[in-house]
Amino acid sequence: MRILFLDLDSTSPDHLGCYGYHRNTSPNIDKIAEEGVRFTNYYTSDAPCAPSRTALMSGKFGIVNGLVGHGGTAGDMKLEGKSRELMGKLSRGGSLPTYLGLTGDLNTVLISPFAQRHSTFHFYAGFNEILNTGRYGNESAEHVTPVALDWIERNADQDNWFLYINYWDPHTPYRAPLDFGNPFAEEPLPAWLTEDVLERHKQMVGSHCANELNIDYQNKTYDNQRPAAFPRHPGEIQNMDDMREMIDGYDCGIRYMDEHLGRLFAALEKQGVMDDVIILISADHGENMGQLGIYGEHATADQGTCRIPMIIRWPGMKMGTVDDGLHYHLDLLPTFADMLNQPVYPDWQGRSYAPALRDGTDCGRDYLVVSQCAHVVQRSVRFGDWIYIRSYHDGFHLFDEEMLYNLAEDPKEQHNVAADNRSVCMEAVYYLNQWHDDMMRQNTDAVDPLWTVMQEGGPFHARGYLKGYIKRLEETGRGHLVPELVRRHPEEFPQERNPFLNQLQAKIGARMAGR
Template structure:
C-alpha cells in the first residue's frame, strides 16, 4: 500500500469546508474528504508542535515519553530502551512500519527547528526541503512540495511506501498569502465569532496575543519579526471585529495557499498513475486560537482550539462504503498509526497507547474512546479531559494569562485554575461552569487524577510528571519574559491588577492559588 500523509502545522478543522466552514479555504482537502472519512473529534494527545509530533512518532503520550514542551528538560525524548536497543514493545511508530516492509520517508524541517532527532529516527529517508529548512520562516510550502514531488517522480510507482509531507505555512505570520486573500474573502463570510461582545469582554486581560495589547514582549522591536509581518501586519490590539477579521483573513488565505500545494502533490500521483491506489491522509499538529480563552493567532492553552485537529482519511478499498461521512467518536491523532498497522497486517506493539479505528473507516460502528486526556506545554502548562460534550481543564501553570473571571476566584478550587465548558452549548468556551456543574467537575477531576496516577506509575523513571516538573523548574516562559511584559504594561498604562497578575506568574508554583 502507498500512503501520503500531509501534516499541516496550526490547522484548525473548523476552518475547512468539509468541517462546515463557510469559506472555500481548502477545495483540495474538501475533495479528499468527499472520497474518504472525516474524524470530527480527533485530538492530539499533547500540544503544541514538539509534543504533538513526538506523540505521533511514538504512539505514546508525553507524560511517558518525557516530551511535553519545547524546551528544557521537557523537550528531551526518554528512549525506552537500553544502550543501542529500543524497547520492542515501544518502538518509534514510523520505524515500526519500516521494519515491516513499508518504506518511510519524511519531507520536513521540523526535526531541526525543534531539535527533535527522535522524530526523523523513525524514517528510512529524511529530506530537508532547503538547506535552511527548520529555521523560522525559511521553510516555504513551495520548497516542501518541490522536494516531495522529486521523491514521488522517482518512487511513486513503487509499492509499500509512506511519505510524510509537513507544511508550516499556516502557522503565523502568514507569509506569501497575498494572491489568495481576495479569493477566500470572495468565497464567503469569515468566522462569525468572536463577535464584538466577546471582544469587548476580553479587554483588560493580561498575556501575549490577547485582545488587549497584543504584541509579544521581546519581539516588539525585533527587526526580523517585524520584517516577517510586513506582508500581513498584526494589529497592536484586537479592539473590534475589523481587527479580528484581519487575522482570520490572513489565516484563511494561508490555508488556501497550502491547499494549492496539496493539489500539486495529488497531481503528481495522478501523473504516475497511482492516485487511485494511494491512501491520502490530511491532519495537523495542533490548531490555533482566534479568541478562545482570549487568545488570538496562537496555540497557548489546553483547549479544543489548540488540541482538536483535522483528520481526513481516503483509503481506496477501505473507505469506499463510508465515503463522504464524518465520525463523531473521540480519538487521538496517533490512533492513525495503529490503524495503518491494523489494516496493513502489521502487529500493533503492546507498549503503544494508540488504538486502531479501522472499523470507522469501513463505515462500521467503532465506538471510539470514552474520553481523552490531552496535555499542553507552551505559554501555559496544563491538561484537558474530553468526555461527551464536556472539556475539563486544569492548569498546572497559567503563565502570564488572565482573562476576566478565570483566575483569583476564591469560590473555585486552587484559586480558579480549573475550567469546565459545555462544548455543545458554549463552543467558544466563554463560561466557566466549575461551580455551576459541581458533579461533572468532580467526575472529570477524578478522571484526570486517575489517568495521571496510572500513566506515571507505568513510567520507569520514578513516576515523575514531566509537565509538573517543568512548571516548577522554569514555568511556560520560552516565548515571553514576565519582566518584559510587566515593563510593557507599565509603559502602556496598564492597571495595577494587570501588573500584579504578571508578578504572580513569576512566582507561581503548580497547584497553588492566590
C-alpha cells in the same frame, strides 16, 4: 501499498470547508474527505508542536515519553536508561516510520525541517530518506511543493512507500505571498466574532491576546509590533478591520496551502497511482482564533488548540463517512497495525480505530486527557459535551484554575461555567486522576514531566517574560492587573520573593567585602 501523510501545521478543523466552515478555504482537502472518513473529535494528546509530533511518532503520551515542552528538561525525550540495547526502541519498531518500514516493508520518506526546528532529532527515527526543506519551519508552500513533486515524479509509481510531508502556511505569523491576493476580502467573518466579543477580549492579557499578538524574544516581553517580514500578520486587534486582517491572514494561509496540495494530487494522478494511494490529512495541533480570547496561537490545552483534523481515504474502506468518536492522534499507530494485520508494538499506548475505517463501527473512547506545557501548563479532560481545563501555570493570561465549557452550547469557549457545574467538574477530576494513575504505572522513572516544567520555572514561552510584560501593562493603562500577576507568579521574581534571604545575602556580602 502507498501511503501519503500530510501534516498541515496549525490547521484547525474549524477553518476547513469539510468541517463546516463557511469560507471555501480547502476545496482539495474537502474532495479527499468526500472519498474517505472524516473524524470530528480527534485530538493531539500533547500540544503544541514538539510534544504532539513526539507523542505521534513514539505512540506514547508526553507524561511517559517525557517531551512535553519546548525547552528545559521537558524539551527532550526521557532516556531509556539501563535497559537500552545496542539499538534503542525507536530503531526497533517503536516509532511510526520504523514500524512501517519493518512490518510493512515500506520505503519511509520525510519532507520536513521539523527535527531541526526543535532539535527533536528522534523525529527522524525510521525514515529511510530525509529531505529537509531548510527553513526551520518558516517555509511557505512554494518551498515545499517542488521538493515533494520531484520525489513523486521519481518514485510514486513504485510500490510500498510512506511519504510524510509537512506544510507550514497556517502557522503564525501568516506568510502567504502577497501576490496570492485575498480570496476572502468580500466574505463575512465567522458570525460569532462580533464587536462585543472583541471588546471583551481586549480586556484580557497574555501572549497572543487581542492587545499583544507578537512575542518579542529579544526583549523578553509580549507586544503589539507587526512583524516586518510578514505583512499579513497584525500586531494587535483593536477593531473589526484588525479582526478581518487576522482571520483573513489565517484563512489565506490554509487556502494557499490547499492549492499546493492540489498540485500533489494532480502529480499522483499523472503517475497513475492516485486511486491506490492511502491519504491521511491531519495536523500537529489546531489554532486558537478567539477561543479563550487567544488569537493566532496554539498555547493552551483546549478545544481550539488540541482538536485537530483527521481525514483518511483508504481505498477499499469506508467512503464519505463521518466518525464522531473521541480519539487521540497516537491511536493512529495501533490502527495501522490493525489494518496491516500486524502485532502492535508493546510500548504503544493508543487504541485502534480500524473498525471505523472498515465498516463505520463506533470505537471512540469515553474520555480524553490532553496536555499543554510549552505556553501554559494545563491538563484537560474532554468527555461528553464538556471540556474541563485545569491550569497549573496560566502563562500570564489570568485564567481561572478550573475552567469548564459546554462545547455543544459554547464551542468557542467563551463562558466558563465551572462554578455552576461542580458535579461535572468533579467527574472530570475523577477521569483526570484515573488517567494520571494509569500513566504513572507505565512511567518507568515515576516522574511526571509537567511538574518538572513547573519546578524549572514554568512553561518555556512564558519563562522570564513577566517583568517586561509588566512594564508594557503599566505603559498601556493596565497596571491594575500587575498585582495579581505578581501574586500568581512569584517564581518570576526570585530575588524579591524572600526578604529574609535578601537581607541575609546582603549581610554575607558586606562581611566578605570587609575581609
